[in-house]
Amino acid sequence: MSRFLPKIPPWVSPVVIGLLVLLFAFTQDSFYRLQLGTLSGIYAVAAIGLTLLFGAAGQISLGQAGLLGIAAFGTAYLTVDRGLGPVLSGVVSIAAATVVGLLLGWSALRITGHYLALVTLAFGLCFTELGRTVLPEGWYGVPPLAIGSLDLGDPQRFFVVVWVFVVLTLVASSLLVRSRFGRSIAALRDDPVAASACGVNLARTKVAVFGIASALAGVSGWLFAMYQGSVTETSFSFTLSFNLLIMVVIGGLGSPTGAVAGAVFLVLAPELGRSYEQYRLLSYGLILILVLALLPGGLASIGRLIAKPLRRRRAGVEETA
Amino acid sequence: MTTEAVLAGRGITRRFGGVTAVSDVDVDVVAGEVTLVLGPNGAGKSTLVNCLTGVDRPDDGRVLLAGEDVTGRRPDQFNRMGVVRTFQHTRPFAGLSVAENVMVGAHGRTRAGFVRGTLRTRAARREEAALQAQADDLLAQVGLEGRGDARPTDLPLADERRLELARCLAAQPRVLLLDEPAAGLGEAEADALAALVRRLCAEFDLGVLLIEHHLELALGMADQVVVLDFGKVIARGTPAQIRADEAVRKAYVGVEEGT
Numbered sequence: 001m002s003r004f005l006p007k008i009p010p011w012v013s014p015v016v017i018g019l020l021v022l023l024f025a026f027t028q029d030s031f032y033r034l035q036l037g038t039l040s041g042i043y044a045v046a047a048i049g050l051t052l053l054f055g056a057a058g059q060i061s062l063g064q065a066g067l068l069g070i071a072a073f074g075t076a077y078l079t080v081d082r083g084l085g086p087v088l089s090g091v092v093s094i095a096a097a098t099v100v101g102l103l104l105g106w107s108a109l110r111i112t113g114h115y116l117a118l119v120t121l122a123f124g125l126c127f128t129e130l131g132r133t134v135l136p137e138g139w140y141g142v143p144p145l146a147i148g149s150l151d152l153g154d155p156q157r158f159f160v161v162v163w164v165f166v167v168l169t170l171v172a173s174s175l176l177v178r179s180r181f182g183r184s185i186a187a188l189r190d191d192p193v194a195a196s197a198c199g200v201n202l203a204r205t206k207v208a209v210f211g212i213a214s215a216l217a218g219v220s221g222w223l224f225a226m227y228q229g230s231v232t233e234t235s236f237s238f239t240l241s242f243n244l245l246i247m248v249v250i251g252g253l254g255s256p257t258g259a260v261a262g263a264v265f266l267v268l269a270p271e272l273g274r275s276y277e278q279y280r281l282l283s284y285g286l287i288l289i290l291v292l293a294l295l296p297g298g299l300a301s302i303g304r305l306i307a308k309p310l311r312r313r314r315a316g317v318e319e320t321a
Numbered sequence: 322m323t324t325e326a327v328l329a330g331r332g333i334t335r336r337f338g339g340v341t342a343v344s345d346v347d348v349d350v351v352a353g354e355v356t357l358v359l360g361p362n363g364a365g366k367s368t369l370v371n372c373l374t375g376v377d378r379p380d381d382g383r384v385l386l387a388g389e390d391v392t393g394r395r396p397d398q399f400n401r402m403g404v405v406r407t408f409q410h411t412r413p414f415a416g417l418s419v420a421e422n423v424m425v426g427a428h429g430r431t432r433a434g435f436v437r438g439t440l441r442t443r444a445a446r447r448e449e450a451a452l453q454a455q456a457d458d459l460l461a462q463v464g465l466e467g468r469g470d471a472r473p474t475d476l477p478l479a480d481e482r483r484l485e486l487a488r489c490l491a492a493q494p495r496v497l498l499l500d501e502p503a504a505g506l507g508e509a510e511a512d513a514l515a516a517l518v519r520r521l522c523a524e525f526d527l528g529v530l531l532i533e534h535h536l537e538l539a540l541g542m543a544d545q546v547v548v549l550d551f552g553k554v555i556a557r558g559t560p561a562q563i564r565a566d567e568a569v570r571k572a573y574v575g576v577e578e579g580t
Binding site: 172175176179180181182183184186187189190191193194195196197198199200201202208212254 | 374376408439440
């Protein structure tokens with residue numbers, strides 16, 4: 001995104017993550033660990049969307065859980081009640097989440113900052129309430145992912161499928177932030193008045209970013225429904241929206257790779273400290289403060305910190321040669 | 322009043338509550354010429370520029386671009402029509418590099434959307450390469466050669482203003498509006514910037530509208546002058562006529578004594 005930071009080629013992190021995932025998938029047969037890995041991948045997709053929205057374009061959203069919920073409920077309804085296949089249900093429910101996200105972005109065109117935070121928060125809360133009142137039972141028995149006769153539902157395969165989505169999203173979003181569109185959303189974030197004077201259509205750009213983030217939240221919700229096999233509104237409460245935000249901040253605002261790291265971190269950290277369950281929120285708070293204080297660029301900046309001296313050394317070698 | 326104005330304001334009026342910031346102002350910007358809008362602080366100069374670039378909407382009057390009424394369009398539409406501007410306080414995109422700032426300047430006339438940009442289609446890659454080459458070229462034009470990878474906020478003010486000029490030129494504009502480009506600059510820096518603006522104006526056949534209150538500097542580089550006081554035009558003419566004008570002397574008492 002920024003040419004003045006040490007440049008790590010865009011293909012590095014997807015390749016590294018892809019290799020790690022394969023290694024993990026073929027060495028782990030622990031159901032429990034695979035499930036955790038799958039869950040972090042599912043959240044990673046939504047977190048990448050949010051980091052584009054919040055980090056790259058400067059538009060905060062505290063309602064992402066609502067969008068995940070729409071896709072998850074949609075998938076559950078279409079598969080359980082309507083008997084549609086998981087892929088087709090996914091396409092329809094992700095489209096639904098995207099449309100709702102576009103509408104949310106459009107309705108929030110005139111507001112920014114704290115007001116945007118409140119409006120998106122209200123949207124998320126509305127969704128939870130709606131889930132509680134209109135759909136009190138939730139849905140059970142969502143079938144696992146299968147394409148025709150190809151079963152992708154067993155833990156190992158589903159883990160790989162989820163992480164294929166993560167890597168694809170990562171590649172796409174890394175290319176996106178380096179493109180003309182990526183520059184225009186950075187301009188929107190840094191100075192809307194100047195961006196507009198540079199020919200950036202603020203309204204269209206803002207709605208587009210909301211749409212992209214919502215589509216990714218939708219993918220995440222669709223995967224989640226199949227992962228869990230059941231959908232209840234409690235899975236998409238404000239806590240999830242908040243956790244996504246923490247993932248993005250811990251990972252490093254605007255960095256898709258950071259969002260993935262943040263998602264893995266936030267899913268694994270509580271598991272490591274399982275016996276200290278009651279301190280979970282406290283530790284999130286502490287972690288957030290520590291990251292912001294010591295590593296303002298988030299987990300993603302660790303990569304750059306490593307790349308910097310390497311680069312300097314290489315430059316030094318060239319100079320003396 | 323020349324007839325071949327690229328950008329023209331006719332009867333531009335803008336009120337803020339009970340205050341009329343700009344009152345019935347006519348102004349012409351002609352290709353290859355510098356039109357200077359002069360006036361003391363609070364005379365309504367910035368408001369006029371805002372009205373002429375879509376940042377603000379005049380309450381009365383029309384904005385004409387090559388004769389077409391474009392009043393009330395958005396700033397990005399003005400940009401796409403070839404009308405670009407700088408701001409009194411520099412507004413670089415702090416999160417982008419200097420070169421990327423210039424590339425954003427070309428946003429209005431480039432096409433790759435997020436799908437094609439992400440998929441890196443052949444057209445998008447070609448466009449991107451052309452943009453990078455253009456950015457390097459423009460940075461060289463304004464004297465920022467080799468600074469493309471710098472952080473814009475690390476540039477001294479004079480260079481930040483040069484960057485904004487390059488960002489404006491990236492749109493390949495017909496009209497350039499500069500809101501106090503010399504504000505905060507030392508004399509040598511201001512002179513160098515003035516020379517640069519003159520050169521760009523001639524080279525790209527740009528219509529330039531300049532707001533300035535560095536009186537001598539501004540008069541020295543202008544072809545036509547419009548003087549505002551309390552939102553009204555109190556004089557217009559060539560720099561020589563303005564120097565001799567009684568009303569202008571009054572508005573600028575103390576400033577013109579030594580000159």
